Amino acid sequence: MRLVVFTDLDGTLLDHASYSHAAAAPALAALARLGVPLVLASSKTAAEIAPLQAELNLRGTPVIAENGAARCPPGETGGSTATYGRLRAALAALPQPLRAPFTGFGDMSDREVAEATGLPPAGAALARQRQFTEPGLWGGTAAGEAAFVAALASQGIAARRGGRFLTLSFGGTKAGQMAGIARDLGAEVTLALGDAPNDREMIEAADHGVVIRNDHGTGLPPLPGEATGRIRRTTAPGPEGWNRAVLDILDELGFMTGAE
Numbered sequence: 001m002r003l004v005v006f007t008d009l010d011g012t013l014l015d016h017a018s019y020s021h022a023a024a025a026p027a028l029a030a031l032a033r034l035g036v037p038l039v040l041a042s043s044k045t046a047a048e049i050a051p052l053q054a055e056l057n058l059r060g061t062p063v064i065a066e067n068g069a070a071r072c073p074p075g076e077t078g079g080s081t082a083t084y085g086r087l088r089a090a091l092a093a094l095p096q097p098l099r100a101p102f103t104g105f106g107d108m109s110d111r112e113v114a115e116a117t118g119l120p121p122a123g124a125a126l127a128r129q130r131q132f133t134e135p136g137l138w139g140g141t142a143a144g145e146a147a148f149v150a151a152l153a154s155q156g157i158a159a160r161r162g163g164r165f166l167t168l169s170f171g172g173t174k175a176g177q178m179a180g181i182a183r184d185l186g187a188e189v190t191l192a193l194g195d196a197p198n199d200r201e202m203i204e205a206a207d208h209g210v211v212i213r214n215d216h217g218t219g220l221p222p223l224p225g226e227a228t229g230r231i232r233r234t235t236a237p238g239p240e241g242w243n244r245a246v247l248d249i250l251d252e253l254g255f256m257t258g259a260e
């Protein structure tokens with residue numbers, strides 16, 4: 001049986017506070033031993049995901065970057081920025097009163113992005129290496145924001161609010177990218193893990209979904225799949241919960257027979 005695993009990073013495979021995946025080591029080792037592809041799916045840029053992908057020896061697997069706006073082929077670093085360029089051009093073409101209150105990552109320095117996100121300066125530089133989406137801060141009125149969003153929508157640009165940032169994109173979700181990758185990798189069974197609303201579609205679209213406990217975020221409301229057992233919740237947060245859930249599901253699917 002060909003299994004493919006899709007996982008969110010922050011608060012899911014990575015600890016909310018320390019960004020460590022150490023507690024998931026046994027399950028990561030089991031996936032590697034079984035040759036089960038592990039696809040990293042994050043709101044981060046490909047440049048931000050690349051060091052983790054290398055550390056986990058996952059360079060042969062595609063990555064879902066920038067919240068599903070894009071799928072990056074295995075091992076790709078420094079891919080095309082043409083889509084991001086189109087977003088920035090659309091912003092520049094807006095009437096100044098509409099455009100002015102929006103401060104995108106492309107309008108900020110590395111230091112300003114570090115301040116806005118809480119990332120260290122080196123991390124902020126990687127977060128600014130955008131290919132597909134533009135997060136930014138809105139400094140105007142609610143009515144102004146509605147007009148700004150409507151003007152962009154007429155050009156096929158979606159604006160999604162998540163926490164502090166208003167993120168602009170030409171669409172695409174983690175679940176949409178998951179479907180394409182699962183097909184290309186010949187998946188017969190999919191498993192998706194996540195902790196936040198932007199993971200919901202992915203968790204619901206997979207054959208097996210896992211909601212990772214996160215006491216620091218918005219969390220996910222009870223999902224219909226939980227009643228049937230197709231979706232489960234972890235009692236432990238982050239990588240500890242991730243580890244338990246992946247090992248349990250591998251066992252239930254019959255992968256662990258004969259494992260020591």
Ligand SMILES: [Mg+2]
Nearest residue numbers: 008010011195
């Ligand atoms: Mg998360």
